[in-house]
Amino acid sequence: MKLKLFVDRLSQPCRAILIFCKMNKIEFVEVRIELSKGEQLSPEFKEINPMQKVPAMKVDERFRLFESHAILRFLAGAFPGVADHWYPADLFKRAEIDSVLDWHHANLRHGSAGLVFHSKLARLSGRPLDLRAAADCEKVLSASLAKIESVWLKEEGQFLLGNSKPSIADLSLVCETMQLEALDEKDRKRLLDPHEKVRKWMDDTRNATQPYFDEIHGVLFQVKDKLKEMESDE
Amino acid sequence: MKLKVFADRGSQPSRAVLIFCKANGIEFEEVQIQLAKGEHKSPEYEAINPMKQVPAIEVDGKFRLFESHAILRFLATAFPGIAEHWYPADVFKRAQIDSALDWHHSTIRRGSVGVVLNTTLAPLFGRPLDPQAAAEAEKLLSASLAKIESFWLKGDGPFLLGNSEPSIADLSLVCEIMQLELVDEKLQKRILDPYAKVRKWVEDTKKAIQPHFDEIHVAFFQMKEMIKKARAGAGSGETKTG
Numbered sequence: 001m002k003l004k005l006f007v008d009r010l011s012q013p014c015r016a017i018l019i020f021c022k023m024n025k026i027e028f029v030e031v032r033i034e035l036s037k038g039e040q041l042s043p044e045f046k047e048i049n050p051m052q053k054v055p056a057m058k059v060d061e062r063f064r065l066f067e068s069h070a071i072l073r074f075l076a077g078a079f080p081g082v083a084d085h086w087y088p089a090d091l092f093k094r095a096e097i098d099s100v101l102d103w104h105h106a107n108l109r110h111g112s113a114g115l116v117f118h119s120k121l122a123r124l125s126g127r128p129l130d131l132r133a134a135a136d137c138e139k140v141l142s143a144s145l146a147k148i149e150s151v152w153l154k155e156e157g158q159f160l161l162g163n164s165k166p167s168i169a170d171l172s173l174v175c176e177t178m179q180l181e182a183l184d185e186k187d188r189k190r191l192l193d194p195h196e197k198v199r200k201w202m203d204d205t206r207n208a209t210q211p212y213f214d215e216i217h218g219v220l221f222q223v224k225d226k227l228k229e230m231e232s233d234e
Numbered sequence: 235m236k237l238k239v240f241a242d243r244g245s246q247p248s249r250a251v252l253i254f255c256k257a258n259g260i261e262f263e264e265v266q267i268q269l270a271k272g273e274h275k276s277p278e279y280e281a282i283n284p285m286k287q288v289p290a291i292e293v294d295g296k297f298r299l300f301e302s303h304a305i306l307r308f309l310a311t312a313f314p315g316i317a318e319h320w321y322p323a324d325v326f327k328r329a330q331i332d333s334a335l336d337w338h339h340s341t342i343r344r345g346s347v348g349v350v351l352n353t354t355l356a357p358l359f360g361r362p363l364d365p366q367a368a369a370e371a372e373k374l375l376s377a378s379l380a381k382i383e384s385f386w387l388k389g390d391g392p393f394l395l396g397n398s399e400p401s402i403a404d405l406s407l408v409c410e411i412m413q414l415e416l417v418d419e420k421l422q423k424r425i426l427d428p429y430a431k432v433r434k435w436v437e438d439t440k441k442a443i444q445p446h447f448d449e450i451h452v453a454f455f456q457m458k459e460m461i462k463k464a465r466a467g468a469g470s471g472e473t474k475t476g
Contacts, residue, residue, distance in 0.1 A: 050385045051337070063326055070332035078325045091312045092297055098304035103285070105339035151284045 001078065003028040004058040006048055008035045009219040010121075012113065013068030014055040016175040020072055020168065022212040024082045036124040069101045072168040085165035096161050100152060100169040108148070108176050111141030116179045123230055124223070141191065148173070149197045158204040166208050174205040181220050182227065235312070237262040238292040240282055242269045243453035246346075247302030248289040250409040254306055254402065256446035258316050270358050303335045306402040319399035330395050334386060334403035338410070342382075345375025346410050349425070354417050354461060375425060382407075383431045392438040400442050408439040412451065415458050418465065 005021070005028050007014035021028050033039045033054050040052050049056035049066040056066040057074075065071055076087035088094050114137030118130040154162030159170045177198070180188045192199055206213045239255065239262050241248035255262050267273045267288050274286045283290040283300040290300040291308075299305055310321035322328050348371025352364040382394075389396015393404045411432070414422050426433055440447045 051381065065329050065333055067333040067336035069336050070329050073332055074325060074329040077328075091308060095299050095304050095308040095312075098307055099299055099301040102301035102303045102339070105336070106344070110340070147285070 001059050004031055006031045006033050006054055006056040008033050008054050009216060010035060010223060011054050012175045012179050015216045016171045017055050017068055017071055018216045019209050019212045020075060020171055023209055024079065026075060026079050038125065069172065072172065076168060085167060087168050097167045097169045100160055101172060104173055107140065107144040108173055111137050111144050112176050112179055115141050116182050120182050120227060145195045145198050149195055153197050153201055158201065166205050170205045174202050177202055178217055178220060182224060235293050238265055240265045240267050240288055240290040242267050242288050243450060244269065244457050245288050246409045246413050249450050250406045251289045251302055251305050252450045253443060253446050254309060254405060257443050260309060260313050303406065306406065310402060319401060321402050331401045331403045334394050335406060338407055341378035342407055342410050345371050345378050346413055349375055350413050350416055353421060372425065379429045379432050383429050387431050387435055392435060400439050404439045408436050411436055416461055
């Protein structure tokens with residue numbers, strides 16, 4: 001199967017898919033869609049994903065798919081040699097991972113992505129910041145981090161659901177929390193310092209997916225510098 | 235497998251899970267968790283679902299699961315005799331249904347809940363109505379309904395993704411849209427009138443899952459009547475003193 005991935009490495013769900021493919025030696029062509037240049041709004045990309053969002057995927061020039069969790073499930077199921085721990089065949093274990101992936105949308109994703117976009121990243125595409133929306137999202141983020149500690153991370157196992165190896169849920173959620181790197185260091189520390197278990201889990205997931213994790217996240221650190229420049233110019 | 239389903243029939247995702255079980259002959263015990271009475275906040279229920287939301291399931295007294303889409307996927311694959319169309323084994327077809335289920339969270343779900351809560355249900359949970367939040371949610375909901383018409387309902391069949399039979403995605407999204415029955419009729423018409431394909435798809439989905447669809451919605455329509463009466467009472471100028 002010839003796989004094309006339409007991605008922007010600044011996007012959390014895009015990074016999760018890229019790391020997954022690299023970890024599992026799935027060959028693909030990476031087509032960069034630069035969000036800050038509005039490339040997701042082009043008519044060509046609309047053919048790929050009518051929702052005009054990244055990531056999106058194309059297989060053999062005929063099967064198109066969007067929504068990162070659907071893509072991760074598809075890749076885990078359709079490609080040979082993907083280790084079971086990513087998305088287990090056991091229906092009970094799989095259901096628990098589905099539960100985390102579903103919970104993510106209205107919780108960690110909404111909180112983290114909203115906070116970072118409305119307080120920082122909107123600038124990159126020339127849009128205004130919305131600090132009220134950012135504050136609302138921060139509340140959701142904090143509550144979500146607390147839930148990860150109290151519900152999803154267990155005494156045993158380093159990964160979500162007490163698993164001893166990472167699943168696509170760990171990958172998706174940690175790529176989301178990494179987006180907080182775009183915030184000012186003091187804000188990032190304020191949000192993450194109270195959650196030692198979350199910080200450890202982020203490190204464990206990162207270690208389990210090296211060198212690809214750092215490689216794919218490189219762009220985030222470049223953006224941090226760019227944002228600092230933009231802010232000091234004002 | 236002994237299945238318990240913790241549900242409030244006023245809750246859209248609860249109804250989707252109940253209808254799925256009935257339509258597929260899955261035996262289960264329904265445990266009512268009444269949201270209006272705060273039963274989801276009890277310590278007993280927190281042991282079932284630490285997120286304190288419905289629906290949740292418990293299998294054989296030991297395996298617990300929440301999030302309706304995870305539950306629907308589990309039921310579709312773990313129980314025997316489930317017709318293929320609900321959640322096909324084919325990885326490509328299944329992926330498309332996963333895509334619709336994922337898309338739903340931040341679009342139809344978010345928009346519909348925002349409209350219904352902020353125009354109607356908030357007082358039930360001791361919160362004020364919020365017209366501004368309702369207006370924002372309505373914009374999102376309308377844009378999402380437009381996407382169902384222009385993209386998800388493209389294709390030969392009457393169901394999402396052009397399928398000829400309903401999947402768990404149709405069930406989940408239609409139960410969500412049903413929730414709009416609770417809002418003022420004028421608002422409901424304003425939201426749904428522009429989308430003839432959506433309205434037809436809702437009817438087709440209901441028809442395909444009778445009598446179970448209507449049966450599970452009986453309590454919901456009773457709730458609708460109560461809310462209508464309360465709205466009429468408030469509008470007649472009666473004021474509460476004290």
